Amino acid sequence: MADPKILETFPNPAPHRDYVIEHSHHEFTSMCPITGHPDFATIKVRFVPEKTCVELKSLKLYFHAFRNAGIFFEAVTNKICDDIGNTLQPRELTIIADWKGRGGITSIVTATWSPKKAKKRG
Numbered sequence: 001m002a003d004p005k006i007l008e009t010f011p012n013p014a015p016h017r018d019y020v021i022e023h024s025h026h027e028f029t030s031m032c033p034i035t036g037h038p039d040f041a042t043i044k045v046r047f048v049p050e051k052t053c054v055e056l057k058s059l060k061l062y063f064h065a066f067r068n069a070g071i072f073f074e075a076v077t078n079k080i081c082d083d084i085g086n087t088l089q090p091r092e093l094t095i096i097a098d099w100k101g102r103g104g105i106t107s108i109v110t111a112t113w114s115p116k117k118a119k120k121r122g
Contacts, residue, residue: 001065001066001079002062002063003065004062006058006062007084007087008058009053009087010052010055011051012052018091023044023054024043024044025063027040028040028041028043029041030076033072036070041073043097043098044094044096045080045095046095048091048092048093049088049091050090052087053088062083073099073109077095077109080095080111081095081112082113091115093113094112094113095110095113096109
């Protein structure tokens with residue numbers, strides 16, 4: 001399972017402004033915990049940074065750490081959301097996981113993170 005400590009950050013170059021950063025990873029792979037078959041997705045990370053941004057090589061390594069993890073679509077999408085949200089503490093964050101079809105069914109799982117919700121849960 002991916003460890004959020006893999007994620008590295010750097011200072012937001014424009015903290016005075018709200019702007020959107022979107023990263024897409026088109027080769028995300030995890031494994032179905034029931035069948036053991038691989039699941040493939042495109043993961044979009046869309047956020048408005050506060051103090052930090054995520055370094056892309058570390059994000060890629062974080063995503064690759066899921067390759068052998070047996071985890072459901074919903075769980076992996078929410079883990080990514082929580083890990084990136086807790087690491088960056090952005091103003092807004094949305095994770096969109098667009099899962100490739102299996103058995104004639106495609107799935108899109110969207111999770112959102114906000115600093116207000118994180119404080120309530122903590």
